[in-house]
């Protein structure tokens with residue numbers, strides 16, 4: 001097979017000359033091809049068959065133990081001008097980066113097949129969607145891209161129709177952490193990734209294209225590419241709302257995106273539907289609202305903690321047609337991870353007999369890959385070419401103290417400040433220390449393809465592009481008490497906070513103004529059938545003035561790290577908060 005797109009044909013040829021594969025295979029995206037690849041991966045030991053009675057078409061992949069998460073210290077933005085990458089990114093000069101990568105890629109596919117994966121991020125017929133081509137020597141990557149994107153012939157046809165595409169070159173190399181780099185060339189619309197087979201490092205349509213490259217394109221073209229879930233909320237009156245929410249990696253997007261409301265809500269007629277769980281591309285529509293698509297077609301979700309109690313919708317979709325990476329296995333070959341209430345592990349994520357002395361049975365960043373269509377709360381709007389109109393944007397993070405359960409921004413610029421200064425504890429989604437509080441603006445710290453100062457400026461500028469921007473909120477499900485226990489029940493109960501947010505968007509609920517934004521009165525959070533001490537809720541909705549004064553100082557120092565590219569509007573909003581605190 002080949003292509004009528006000359007640029008693509010030339011690039012494939014050039015990559016083959018560099019990497020020297022034994023053969024070249026163009027992925028067509030068909031069902032037959034999927035079966036063929038599964039067979040191949042089983043035969044070479046990359047996949048292990050899970051119990052096909054309980055989990056038909058489910059496979060287990062155990063990674064190299066040193067290749068289980070994103071590697072932020074090895075991820076680079078390679079712009080001509082170093083200042084354009086900003087203090088938020090590691091930078092390398094494009095020329096130096098190309099030289100380094102050419103050295104690594106030279107001859108790396110000898111004895112291997114080179115797979116060409118044309119893919120489309122977003123519905124094939126959506127004007128908001130964009131195409132890319134990933135070249136890889138990993139059939140595991142092919143199977144994951146098959147679930148996570150619209151890949152194969154339809155994407156290739158669109159590329160041939162439109163011309164443009166993002167070039168992504170990937171090789172697992174020798175999986176050597178010392179020969180591992182994830183390079184982005186936003187000005188060339190290209191990505192080069194070497195030495196890792198893990199999700200965010202290797203499925204180039206996801207973080208590399210749909211966030212780092214797309215955020216750069218979005219800035220130039222006047223839209224937003226964000227690390228956000230998209231959730232549909234239908235009220236008992238039958239009104240359909242959509243919200244987009246940015247939480248850092250492993251901080252609750254997948255869970256909120258497919259939440260099952262408490263029983264009383266279901267009885268009253270509230271309905272939740274899932275449009276996306278990780279990435280959101282938003283554009284101003286003619287009506288002045290932001291219209292959003294989920295560029296992905298599947299979920300690459302955190303397994304540990306997923307249970308009937310926390311996320312029954314996720315659990316329900318994982319019984320068929322799912323790739324599990326780095327989970328444990330039960331005696332009878334079923335997947336297992338910490339938090340699953342039934343079954344026990346027999347072998348751990350390294351394939352050893354399970355022994356608690358070795359740590360968790362499943363890696364804390366073990367993941368499932370599954371088609372979004374398998375989710376019981378799947379929204380057909382996921383296929384909509386126009387996307388869905390967003391009523392509210394929510395920012396959140398893991399903060400054990402300080403940040404209230406929910407707050408509403410006074411205005412758009414205040415909302416941008418809120419998003420820009422979110423802090424969160426680090427998680428196992430990236431290598432490095434876990435549980436360290438760091439600022440993770442808009443949950444984009446690892447994913448923004450350019451200078452944060454310019455990025456915040458772009459957010460502020462959205463006001464000039466859209467007259468009916470969403471309201472902005474912050475949430476925090478992760479406050480802890482003196483005993484280190486979560487104070488808010490979270491998961492399905494988060495619906496109670498969503499109800500307040502919708503009430504605010506429709507002007508049906510009051511709020512009290514505080515220095516840090518509008519907060520609910522305790523009485524305005526629906527606590528029907530909620531087993532919770534109201535004094536605790538009160539605490540979650542209290543503004544600790546002294547602690548916030550300290551926070552304001554820390555935020556000011558943080559913003560100043562980004563120099564004169566930070567929009568003055570953020571300092572003005574911060575001053576307003578400071579003055580209000582007294």
Ligand code: GTP
Nearest residue numbers: 249250251252253254255302304305429477490491
């Ligand atoms: P990425 O895929 O890495 O971008 O992460 P994500 O934001 O989709 O995170 P996910 O929903 O997978 O949640 C990760 C962890 O947070 C899991 O262990 C969840 O159990 C936990 N979590 C999610 N929602 C809540 C909540 O409301 N309360 C508490 N306490 N934990 C939660």
Ligand code: SPV
Nearest residue numbers: 199200206207249278429
């Ligand atoms: C994240 O780390 O935010 C993820 C998983 O969603 S990965 O695709 O590896 O980036």
Ligand code: MN
Nearest residue numbers: 227249250278
């Ligand atoms: Mn993510």
